[in-house]
Amino acid sequence: MRNxxxxxxxxxxxxxxxxxxxxxxxxxxxxxxxxxxxVIGIVDTSSAASFLKEGINLAIEHINNQGGVLGKKxxxxxxxxxxxxLRGQEIARKISKNTDIIAVVGHIxxxxxxxxxxxxxxxxxxxxxPKATNPELTQYNHQYIxxxxxSDIISAYEIAGFVKRRGYKKVAIIYDRDSYADRLxxxxxxxxxxxxxxxxxxxxxxxxxxxxxxxxxxxxxxxxLDCIFLGGVLPSGANxxxxxxxxxxxxxxxxxxxxxxxxxxxxxxxxxxxxISYSVFDPSLPKTQTGNFVHAFKTKYGVMPxxxxxxxxxxxxxxxxxxxxxxxxVPVVVGSTLRLLKNWKSVTGSYSFEHSGSISGKTFFFQNGxxxxx
Numbered sequence: 001m002r003n004x005x006x007x008x009x010x011x012x013x014x015x016x017x018x019x020x021x022x023x024x025x026x027x028x029x030x031x032x033x034x035x036x037x038x039v040i041g042i043v044d045t046s047s048a049a050s051f052l053k054e055g056i057n058l059a060i061e062h063i064n065n066q067g068g069v070l071g072k073k074x075x076x077x078x079x080x081x082x083x084x085x086l087r088g089q090e091i092a093r094k095i096s097k098n099t100d101i102i103a104v105v106g107h108i109x110x111x112x113x114x115x116x117x118x119x120x121x122x123x124x125x126x127x128x129x130p131k132a133t134n135p136e137l138t139q140y141n142h143q144y145i146x147x148x149x150x151s152d153i154i155s156a157y158e159i160a161g162f163v164k165r166r167g168y169k170k171v172a173i174i175y176d177r178d179s180y181a182d183r184l185x186x187x188x189x190x191x192x193x194x195x196x197x198x199x200x201x202x203x204x205x206x207x208x209x210x211x212x213x214x215x216x217x218x219x220x221x222x223x224x225l226d227c228i229f230l231g232g233v234l235p236s237g238a239n240x241x242x243x244x245x246x247x248x249x250x251x252x253x254x255x256x257x258x259x260x261x262x263x264x265x266x267x268x269x270x271x272x273x274x275x276i277s278y279s280v281f282d283p284s285l286p287k288t289q290t291g292n293f294v295h296a297f298k299t300k301y302g303v304m305p306x307x308x309x310x311x312x313x314x315x316x317x318x319x320x321x322x323x324x325x326x327x328x329x330v331p332v333v334v335g336s337t338l339r340l341l342k343n344w345k346s347v348t349g350s351y352s353f354e355h356s357g358s359i360s361g362k363t364f365f366f367q368n369g370x371x372x373x374x
Contacts (some may be wrong), residue, residue, distance in 0.1 A: 020096075024124030027099040031329040037075035038068075038329050040319070041095045041125075043106030043116075047083025049263065052130065054301055055309030056105055059316035062296070069320045070329065077101060081112050088112035089119065096123035102329050103128065105315045108308070110134030110180060117145045126331040128319055130311035133180065133257075138357040143335050146357040148315045149280060150364075152180065156187030158364040159229065159254065159278060164195045168227035168252070171197055172219055174240070177204035181231030181256050188229055200225050207236045212243050220249065228253045238267035245271035252276060252368075260307055260367060274368060281310040281348045282365040293347040314346040 040060075044053045056076070064073045079095070081088040088107060095101050096119050104120065107113035108131035120127045121142045128146045129137065135151040150158075163171060171192060175185035182204070189199055200223045205215055219225075228244070230237060230253050241253060241264070252274060255264070259277035268275070283294045283304060293313060297305040305313075321344075322337040323329050335357075342352040343361070351362040 020122040023096055023099060024122070027102060027124045028330050028332065030099055031102045031331065034070065034072060034329055036100070037073045038070070038323065039075045039077060039098075039100045039102065040316075041079060041098075041101045041104040041106070042076045043079045043081055043088075043091060043095075043104055045083045045108055045112075046080050048108070050108075050308035051297075051301070051303070051306050052106075052108060052308040052312040053078070055297070055305060055312030056316050058293075058297055058300060058309075059313045059320075063317070063320045069323045070327070072329075074316075074320065079106070081107065081109075083109060083112070085112055085115060088116050092116035092119040096120065096125055102126060102331050103319055103334070105130065105312065105319060107132060110137060113137055117142070120144055124331050126319075126335055128315045130315040131308060134183065135358070138354075141356050143332055146335070146338060146353065148318065148359060149311060150360075150362050151358060152184045153187050154360075155257065155278070155364070156184055157191050159188050160191035160195050160197065162278070162364075162366055163192060163197060163227060163229070163254065166227075166252075169198055170200050170223075170225045171227045171229055172201040172203070172223055172225045173199060173229045173231070174201075174203045174205065174215070174219070175229075175231030176207045176233055176236060178207045179231075179233045181233065184256055185229070185231035188231070192229075205232075205236075205240070207233060209236065210239055212240050213247065216240075216244055216247050216249065220247065226251055230255050230259075232256060233258045234261060234263045235267045238264050238272070241275055242268045242271040254278075257307070262306075276366055276368045278364050278366050279307045280362050280364060281305075281307040283310075285349075289345060290347050310348050314348055318344055318346065 103126040110132040113132035254276045260279040326337045
């Protein structure tokens with residue numbers, strides 16, 4: 001009996017001294033009382049141009065103008081991780097110590113979101129990343145971590161299906177080995193082979209390079225192909241496209257999701273014509289919700305929303321909806337509500353959350369001068 005008492009005492013002391021647990025409990029207590037605004041951390045990055053923050057801000061404006069959530073306004077606190085892993089971890093620690101913040105929308109890069117998520121999970125901060133596509137973010141079935149976009153594995157499967165439907169039979173894979181596209185290209189290779197597509201070449205390059213002529217020449221001389229899958233990021237991927245066209249490659253080029261950007265046109269110029277990219281957002285969808293978002297965004301900012309804008313808008317809206325539906329802002333309860341959310345109707349289409357915190361059911365769109373649903 002004495003030994004049992006000592007063990008229980010040690011466990012009690014250890015638990016009470018756990019700083020992470022104390023932060024989590026204090027955050028939950030404040031969220032339960034909800035005496036002020038609902039405070040949400042917004043983590044964007046200035047290292048990559050997008051309208052993510054504008055999309056999030058538009059959602060906050062709409063939510064607050066419609067009476068807020070649980071009768072409270074959403075109050076954002078902004079951070080910039082600058083695309084740096086250490087800065088992202090520093091921001092995560094700063095947010096975790098601010099027990100007024102119940103959730104974070106942001107961290108668009110997987111390499112930053114994954115280490116930051118460890119801190120959020122330990123300190124009870126709910127994270128919804130609108131852009132992190134590495135499946136490792138949600139593979140551990142955490143209570144507080146969510147990805148609001150399909151993983152690279154799902155994207156690779158969809159690309160392989162698109163290539164199959166288009167009738168391309170001899171495909172060369174070229175990818176940036178220093179980026180997330182390494183994982184995307186590897187998964188695409190597998191699914192393409194499974195679909196009966198012949199991968200005639202599998203080559204890589206480094207994103208810091210700016211002269212790809214030797215690689216392109218090697219592809220042209222050695223292989224017969226009818227399509228290229230180019231897994232890369234901008235601007236290096238756009239430079240690759242430009243040099244391919246200048247050297248006489250005329251087959252269709254299918255790029256990663258980063259190619260769904262005005263920056264592709266700005267860098268590659270006319271060479272970008274005919275380059276196919278994919279996205280989970282189609283601003284021309286004949287749906288009221290999508291059309292209203294596009295109109296509101298153009299009215300407020302004077303430009304068309306990009307995919308990041310739509311993803312940011314969706315992430316904030318689904319978070320607000322889940323808080324309202326939960327009847328509380330306590331993060332663990334909101335997380336449970338998110339996991340049970342099925343066929344959520346968003347500006348990017350309908351999708352559902354899985355128990356892991358990932359999503360399913362999202363439609364992919366492929367663009368080649370215009371967008372079409374496949």
